[in-house]
Amino acid sequence: MNVLPLILYAAAGVAYAIHFARRQPQAGRVATTVLILAVLAHTFVIGMQTMEVGHVPFANPSRAVSTFVWLLALSYLYLEITTDERAMGVFIIPILIGLQTIPAISPGVEARDPILDSPWFWVHVSSLLFAYASLALAAVLGLTYIVQFKEIKKKHLGFFYTRLPSLQTLDVMNARAITVGWLFLTIGVVVGAVWTAQARAISPDDPNLQAMALNDPKILFAVFAWAVYSFAVVARRTMGWSGRRTARLSVFGFVIVLLNFLPISYFFTTSHTF
């Protein structure tokens, strides 16, 4: 079922690429329309899965990836519609396509561990997924900032210079995305910690819960990512860190998030295996 959104994301990707290369307004409108269709199809898929398991499907890594892709697409559409700026699409859509192939190939079976039967779980996962989506946007904005910065600084006003928005716009959007991402990352991590403590009191022998400690790679990386973004937020306010430096931080931070989200979730973690 995750194949249809994937196909539509791919079609939107082609349209965004054409729009970016040729700068034709019609191609841009087509791109947005196809992306909206893709998000609607994806909403339908997630809605069906929600009805099937009784909550938004994200207790299995593949389904969490699918939900993340959906949230990222929604966040991007929000950014595009509020700023009337389509240039980012060509960078965001490949992320959507790349990640959506995972649930399209292996849909995964939603876990039904009784421990997960808690509102804390819902808040924990949805905050983190939304944080990841926002941080993914920040990373793309940061990356394009670096590209645009380089062209202007080196006085090579080339392909990207004419197509990307101004440095100021990219910087402001990047700061906003980092702040929102950091806020939800904080909520997600704090709720996770509180919920672990509560669950331990109820079922002290669960191996999953015993592994919930800083030496678990998933938790370690999450805390590390949180530290990076906290620094980005604080440095902007107090140390005048903006522009290229925060742009680099947002890319670096998202590499950690992505590592944590994919390889670590699938192969290394001892906790979070429901």
Add this chain to the structure above:
Amino acid sequence: MHLFLLGVSHRTAPVDLREKLDFSSRDLGAAVEALVTRSAAAESVVLSTCNRSEIYIASADAESAREEVVAFLSDYHQLPRDLFLPHLFAHSDMAAARHLFRVAAGLDSLVVGEPQILGQVKDAFQAAAERHCTGPLLSKTFHWAFGVGKRVRSETALGEGAVSVSFAAVALARKIFGRLEGRRVLVVGAGEISALTAQHLRSQGVAEIVITSRTAAHADALAAQVGGRTVPWAQMRTAIADADIVLTATGSQRPIISREDVKAVTGRRRAEPLFIIDVAVPRDVDPAVSEIEQVFLYNVDDLQGIVQDNLARRGAEIARAEAIVAEEVTRFTVWQRSRRAIPTVVALRQRFDDIRRAELQRLEARLAGLPPDARARVDEVTRLVVEKLLLEPTEQLKALPDEETQAAYTEAVNRLFRLGDGESAGAASPGPPSLEASARPPSREASARQGNPTDRPHEK
């Protein structure tokens, strides 16, 4: 009806002559009206900018049109005609339309692709339309030209990229800061190029322009000109701290802004970028300043380079724009040709309607007994029959592919239906064809100019 164009442009006439033939400083509408009143031209539009003065007219007689426009130019500007005759260029029909399309597309401009010309063409047409000096031909031609201008702008990059140093600087500032509203500008040295760039920045809505110069009087003069305030030369370095954009253009032989000067106001003290535009030769700003993270330093050569790149890019787009113009001229020609069939079509309809009326007249005695609504229906039915019979031949006649075929077909239709025969009403009773009648050419232009209803469907 023929389209005819006479004018001077930067390609044919020096600036002093263009100034003498300029209409834009005077009442354009009055000029157009004066031309239409005194000449045989049915329609007229005058396009006058600093690079061109062009008169477009629609006239039945292309031969006398030229003479009339020349006389008008001479009288209106009170110039001896020998002064401007060698510099005039003239085009008629398709060549005139092609010229207008190229002008609207920005292809004939001094700076190819410059954006103002399309608006100026629209204004010129508007001024003439307000005085009721335009008609079907010029209206169609000019609206077609607006469409060509729009197409070229949206489908090619002909108008893209700044092509002057000061515009290039403003374009860069916009890529760094986004909107320039609320930004502060420091101008160091009050030269001509500082004035020009400051004015461009002002029109972008910058919050404040601060000017400093070694000669306080120069700074005051520039401040008055662009609407800014001045600071003493000694405070130049501290003024950098408050600025987002610094423009330097002094005559100093040595750099006046060092790396340390800028370093002192950037870093932790301010996170915002600083854009320094150094248009002075020799340079005012130490090149090492650009090593500072959030500083973007451009000197006059860098900006010149951007301008050259943009000009080259526009040059590469010319062929695409010309192709669009050529395509539109072809389409326009097809429309124009379909228009040429109109007099024949009108005459044909007239002939058929005359026959219809004559027949009804002949049956008057028998129809007299019918009630009024039945008589009205008879009238309606006969009219519809005539219209339906003529619909297909009319369309076919208009869609003929080339001029020769069209001439042959028109001639055939004229001959077959004895069009142009003054006593057409008598044709109800067929008689031997009159050689005289078929030999007489139809007066095409006369009937087209009357603005027959059949004229309208072509202005789709």
